[in-house]
Amino acid sequence: MIVFESVTKRYADGTVAVDGLDLQAPAGRTTVLVGPSGCGKTTSLRMINRMVEPTSGRVLLDGADTADSPPAQLRRRIGYVIQHSGLLPHRTVVDNVATVPLLLGESRRTARSHARELLERVGLPGELAERYPAQLSGGQQQRVGVARALAADPPVMLMDEPFSAVDPVVREQLQDEFLRLKGELGKTIVFVTHDIDEAVKLGDLIAVLRVGGRLAQVAPPAELLARPADAFVAGFVGRDRGYRALGFAASAPATLQEEPAVRLGESLAAAADRARDGWVLAVDADDRPQGWLRVPPSANAQAAPATKAGAQADADARVTPGLLNLGGTTAPADGTLRELLDAALSAPSGRGVVTDPEGRLLGTLTPASAVELIERRNREHADAPQDTADAGRQA
């Protein structure tokens, strides 16, 4: 556990970057510091590993004042990841990752083989290990930066905007990897971002700071979205917070409509027979949804083809992947209300596809049924105690 006790940082020029910060970052969880530019996020983070010294107050790590630990010793227990990975340009990827363990006395052989395992763990293809940092993409460099911070297996990780410098697609991949890794590793993580969506996705706890370095609110993501403490936090968490909060709300079991699907490879005539309102869902041999097939209403009652060849061609026509509309998302039956509503809203047929844990079709639901589920949950939660509501996705 990391504890800030009335911590203030005033820089030499008089700038108060952090003002009386009281905050607890629980062990084994991810605490995200978020807020507008200049609100003191980086300064707060760097006071944990003593890259910046507080002007007053204390930062405690597992109960001990960090001021009592020599910085070098402290930093052995604290990994640090920054925006531009901070890799050494003249060392290969694997040597970058092995640097700290080598300094700590590991043999070169052990350090390098461990480094390779870590690179694999953060999702970097093995053949890139002998390259130099400049020969990697930005996203790959960030993965190396994370692997390097993990190399000494520190119980604490500080991450300062680690995914900000990459494009949105890579950023999402890195975030997903981070979620997987944080579950596996159980480290105490303090993560800085200015992006509230990233904070909500990655944090177990979110601390919102305002300029002047004062804490505006600290709360789990669902609570922050549902009950912003004041107008500043409400403005910062954004307009669509009602919709985003559904991402933390487990759905009550939905009553699904049966969806008569067609298998890939079946005839278009069979597809036309099963279509409802001009659409039929296509599934693979294991009943996994593949996409929607548009069947013009007239196709159900099509007139006989004019020629024998035409009749043969129609009988041969099959449902193939190329014919499918891939616009709809699918939602797992035990997923969140956001996933269910999104599936319902995105389906070109107006029928959201719901699957079992193996991804097999269970049935569909309409946007109206999804909204009914949301209303039902809101009624059930209206009287629930504040700290137990929405706990579903936090565990």
Ligand SMILES: Nc1ncnc2c1ncn2[C@@H]1O[C@H](COP(=O)(O)OP(=O)(O)OP(=O)(O)O)[C@@H](O)[C@H]1O
């Ligand atoms: N070495 C320094 N000397 C003087 N002022 C500083 C120093 N470092 C940071 N500051 C100031 O302290 C305030 C907080 O800076 P900090 O970098 O902690 O904010 P931040 O929230 O991380 O900002 P950003 O999101 O833009 O990175 C800012 O006003 C900044 O200009």
